[in-house]
Amino acid sequence: MDDSLFTETADGVALVGSRCDDCGAYTFPRQGGCPRCTGSAMVDVPLSRTGTLWTWTVQGFRPKPPYTGTAAYEPYGVGYAELPGELLVETRLTETDPARLRIGMPLRLELVPFADDEQGEPVHTFAFVEDTHD
Secondary structure, eight states, X not given: OOGGGEEEETTEEEEEEEEETTXXXXXXXXXXXXXXXXXXXXXXXXOOSEEEEEEEEEEOSOOOTTOOOOXXXXXXXXXXXXXXXXXXXXXXXXXXXXXXXXXXXXXXXXXXXXXXXXXXXXXXXXXXXXXXXX
């Protein structure tokens, strides 16, 4: 897991992005310059842990190298999570069944196992899961 992508908040782990103090644009991952106004007044911010599914697909075949996922490849959902008032984040989805994915469904951030490191310890990445909490 790339620890520079995450921060601990009172509500749990959140992605770290940047917000431009000049124009208010958000970026993920964090950046030193603003892609909207080209300003350099960027501050690190924890991004929302919840959002909605903007669009999605299912990755049904192993991606080309340098993909380093688990040896036993299984299809996985991929989509864009719309974080309210912030931005769209490209993300893995924990759901893989197309019949259960729908645009606008509520999502929340989770850390999920991705692969094992050289010592056999799990490496985690972020994904979004359907948020069934109101």
